[in-house]
Amino acid sequence: MPETSPVNVEEAEWTIPVEDGRLFAKTWTPQAPGAERAAPVLLFHDSLGCVALWRGFPARLASATGRRVIAYDRLGFGRSDPHPGRVGSGFVAREAGHAVPALCERLRISDFVACGHSVGGGMAIETAARFPARCRALVTIAAQTFAEDRTLAGIRAARGEFQDPANLARLAKYHGDKARWVVDAWTETWLSPDFAQWTLEPALAAIRCPVLAIHGDRDEYGSEIHPRRIAAGRGTAHILPDTGHVPHREREDAVVGMIGRFLAEA
Structure with a gap:
């Protein structure tokens, strides 16, 4: 349910060893009864994202849901180690x-x-598809399920914008000297002919948990076909009006409230 009063949230930082380096992770644990027993929320960031770019959302989500929230930087992003090559x-x-x-x-x-x-x-x-017995619920925010023309057009436009050193410098505030790699990992992978046939349909067919798919009606990187495919026969697609590609920043209160209500009933 939506939060009705502020809940203190304890923050902690972690180092996670993986095959090719170390990941940076951060947790937000609400100081509320039952928080340690509830299944935590694991956050996956976007193509240019990192823990810092979630901003205040994880703390708000932890407070609203009474669950620990965990975010991490993928290898090559934010405070995690550099990626050893191409993704x-x-x-x-x-x-x-x-x-x-x-x-x-x-x-x-x-x-x-x-x-x-x-x-x-x-x-x-x-x-959720790989761990059906462990994933208690699935929430997507502005997700894509295949390489739609709208998605690719938005990426081509962004690739041109990142030729401006000022735009790359803004990204470097979060990724340091990995910023160029971060941009290329996004644009060159998605625009590669090898990625043209990518689809999430097999994974969607394997999901066994409740699903909430949140999307903005003005999302420049994907049409409403994506949340409807994600939710079809599995849950609910919620389309936010006058909202673009970052609903949890543009409409934070609404998104936190929706997720809180969904997890209270899941």
């Missing part, structure tokens, strides 16, 4: 098989809620 066309599914088990082991997570923004939503879907 490859299978990077969305690979995250579920490589990073998630390491996070669960280090943070002693059994069951969890998978929640992701944009391509992170795809990673949340792959995680």
Whole structure:
């Protein structure tokens, strides 16, 4: 349910060893009865994102849901170690098989809620499909399920914008000297011919938990076909009016409230 009064949230930072380096993670634990027993929310960031770019959302979500919230920087992003090379066309599914088990082991997570923004939503879907007995619920925010023309057009436009050193410098505030790699990992992977046939349909067919798919009606990186595909026969698609690609920032109160109500009933 939506939060009715502020709940103190305790923050902690973690280092997670994985095959190719170390991941940076952060947790927000509400100081409320039952918080340690409830399945925590595992956040997957978008193509240019990191823990810091979730801003105040994780703390708000922890307070509203009474659950621990966990966010981490993928390898090559934010405060995690540099990625050793190219991410490859299978990077969305690979995250579920490589990073998630390491996070669960280090943070002693059994069951969890998978929640992701944009391509992170795809990673949340792959995680829910890979761990059907452990994933208690799935939330996607502005996720894509295939390489739609609208998505690719938005990425081409962004690739041109990042030729401006000022735009790259703004991204470097969060990713340091990994910023150029971060941009290329997004644009060159999605625009590669190898990625053209990518789809989440097999993963969606394997999901067994309740689903909430949140999307903005003005999302420049994906039409409403995506949340409707994600939710079809599995849950609810909620389309936010006058909202673009970052609903949890543009309409934070609404998104926190929706997720809180969904998890209270899941």
